Amino acid sequence: MPQKFQNFINGQWVDAKSGKTSANRNPANWDDIVGLFPKSGKEDIDEAVKAARATYEKWRLMPAPARGDILRKIGDLLVKNKEDIAHEMTREMGKVLDETRGDVQEGIDTAYYAATEGRRLFGHTVPSELPNKFAMAIRVPIGVAGIITPWNFPMAIPTWGIFPAILSGNTVVFKPASDTPKTATTLVQIMMEAGIPEGVVNLVHGAGGEVGNAIVTHPDVDMILFTGSSEIGKQISRDASATLKRVSLELGGKNAQIVMDDADLELALDGVLWGAFGTTGQRCTATSRLILHENVYEKFMEMLVERTKRLKLGDGLHPTIDVGPCINEAQRRIVQSYVEIGKNEGAQLVCGGAIANQGDLAKGWFYEPTIFGNVKPTMRIAQEEIFGPVLSVIRTTSFEEAIGILNGTIYGLSSSLYTRDVNRAFAAIRDIQAGITYINVPTIGAEAHLPFGGVKQTGNGHREGGWAVYDFFTEWKSVYIDYSGRLQRAQIDNY
Ligand code: NAD
Ligand code: MN
Numbered sequence: 001m002p003q004k005f006q007n008f009i010n011g012q013w014v015d016a017k018s019g020k021t022s023a024n025r026n027p028a029n030w031d032d033i034v035g036l037f038p039k040s041g042k043e044d045i046d047e048a049v050k051a052a053r054a055t056y057e058k059w060r061l062m063p064a065p066a067r068g069d070i071l072r073k074i075g076d077l078l079v080k081n082k083e084d085i086a087h088e089m090t091r092e093m094g095k096v097l098d099e100t101r102g103d104v105q106e107g108i109d110t111a112y113y114a115a116t117e118g119r120r121l122f123g124h125t126v127p128s129e130l131p132n133k134f135a136m137a138i139r140v141p142i143g144v145a146g147i148i149t150p151w152n153f154p155m156a157i158p159t160w161g162i163f164p165a166i167l168s169g170n171t172v173v174f175k176p177a178s179d180t181p182k183t184a185t186t187l188v189q190i191m192m193e194a195g196i197p198e199g200v201v202n203l204v205h206g207a208g209g210e211v212g213n214a215i216v217t218h219p220d221v222d223m224i225l226f227t228g229s230s231e232i233g234k235q236i237s238r239d240a241s242a243t244l245k246r247v248s249l250e251l252g253g254k255n256a257q258i259v260m261d262d263a264d265l266e267l268a269l270d271g272v273l274w275g276a277f278g279t280t281g282q283r284c285t286a287t288s289r290l291i292l293h294e295n296v297y298e299k300f301m302e303m304l305v306e307r308t309k310r311l312k313l314g315d316g317l318h319p320t321i322d323v324g325p326c327i328n329e330a331q332r333r334i335v336q337s338y339v340e341i342g343k344n345e346g347a348q349l350v351c352g353g354a355i356a357n358q359g360d361l362a363k364g365w366f367y368e369p370t371i372f373g374n375v376k377p378t379m380r381i382a383q384e385e386i387f388g389p390v391l392s393v394i395r396t397t398s399f400e401e402a403i404g405i406l407n408g409t410i411y412g413l414s415s416s417l418y419t420r421d422v423n424r425a426f427a428a429i430r431d432i433q434a435g436i437t438y439i440n441v442p443t444i445g446a447e448a449h450l451p452f453g454g455v456k457q458t459g460n461g462h463r464e465g466g467w468a469v470y471d472f473f474t475e476w477k478s479v480y481i482d483y484s485g486r487l488q489r490a491q492i493d494n495y
Pocket of ligand 2: 024025026027034091092093179180
């Protein structure tokens with residue numbers, strides 16, 4: 001019998017009120033059931049929000065440096081358990097061990113950053129326009145945060161939300177993706193072991209449409225931090241407006257790497273392989289378009305196809321594997337459907353393009369790393385997020401045209417330029433419409449202490465990561481202290 005897991009509400013491990021569970025499977029071997037997880041509903045969210053609301057009144061009063069001390073212990077425990085968590089994560093969602101180790105490390109970095117932020121959370125002091133009067137603006141916590149996360153970074157993304165939320169003095173209702181409930185459970189266990197008080201973090205498993213929606217529409221939840229698809233992000237934006245919640249959305253991307261004819265081609269090749277096929281292409285920052293200068297097009301394509309064909313598909317727990325499976329059957333079907341769309345649009349399929357199910361791959365959701373050449377910028381495979389191992393290669397004749405193609409989608413998350421020309425590099429930094437621009441680096445590789453997020457329809461203007469996320473999780477309060485002993489009227493007495 002597979003192990004049964006529970007929700008965590010007000011410091012207690014409890015079943016969903018429905019009593020129902022669903023199986024979480026290993027995408028590299030669907031016979032391997034990781035565990036049975038609660039299928040929760042609105043009634044479970046009501047309990048979790050009640051606990052979070054009640055606990056908020058105590059948690060907000062703990063000094064931020066003391067909250068930071070607990071976050072440091074969380075970081076220490078993540079370090080201690082890094083290897084076990086990485087193995088568990090690969091089994092749960094398929095990406096290779098190097099990458100799941102990196103995913104845990106991002107959680108560690110985020111914990112230590114949050115720990116030190118407890119001794120900053122800087123406000124401002126400014127001079128008052130009136131004599132004998134003091135003015136300052138301080139950060140205050142907001143209340144209950146709903147954190148709703150995707151499956152592709154099962155540790156990193158929840159920590160980006162939860163750690164700054166609680167460091168700032170808020171309490172949390174956390175709904176992880178239903179494909180990665182085990183890593184989420186481990187994270188919550190570690191937070192409790194480190195000394196997070198009961199009720200500060202509440203974990204509720206279940207389907208997005210039900211559990212996620214119950215959080216988004218709950219009148220006693222003050223803010224939502226959501227990372228996921230643009231479609232659901234728009235839905236959340238609408239649903240949360242009824243109660244005027246603060247909402248941070250980090251959504252889809254259609255990220256491009258430009259390779260100019262003066263680039264170091266070997267370097268650009270390593271970059272595009274890692275960007276396009278790392279995490280099986282299932283990163284919000286994945287390289288799904290390569291914009292290639294015509295002078296190096298044939299040569300670079302030859303190098304690219306040769307290396308792509310050598311990528312080894314399989315179970316990410318084995319050290320020789322380069323590319324793991326798609327997350328589930330539905331996702332693999334989407335990938336397959338986009339390959340058909342690309343063929344019908346007249347793009348040239350240069351490698352891959354099929355389900356991989358031979359030998360060891362028979363029971364996993366594997367798909368061959370796939371490249372389309374001669375893609376036109378307006379084709380659907382150059383415009384829509386696929387979220388799988390599919391790269392669309394677009395030919396360009398100039399730097400200016402390449403920037404235009406890169407900017408020509410509704411998204412604006414990550415971007416990359418390979419060139420040795422410093423003038424072009426700076427022009428690109430100025431002109432590219434994206435939240436993140438890399439020069440001679442692939443589209444993936446964000447560090448935990450910098451703002452993370454996108455422009456245009458990738459989000460709604462907030463940023464996760466670094467110092468920027470603390471602007472989301474705190475409210476500004478302006479404070480005036482008059483020590484003149486008389487009524488002083490701003491805007492009036494001095495003018
Ligand atoms: P998804 O939008 O399907 O689900 C994300 C989360 O939302 C899950 O926990 C899901 O259960 C929940 N959810 C679903 N419907 C909901 C609803 N109606 N109300 C509230 N919650 C609901 O995304 P996914 O398939 O888990 O992840 C892949 C997507 O996430 C891709 O589009 C990818 O680009 C995006 N993503 C973005 C970033 C970023 O920072 N920009 C990072 C990682 C992933
Ligand atoms: Mn799974």
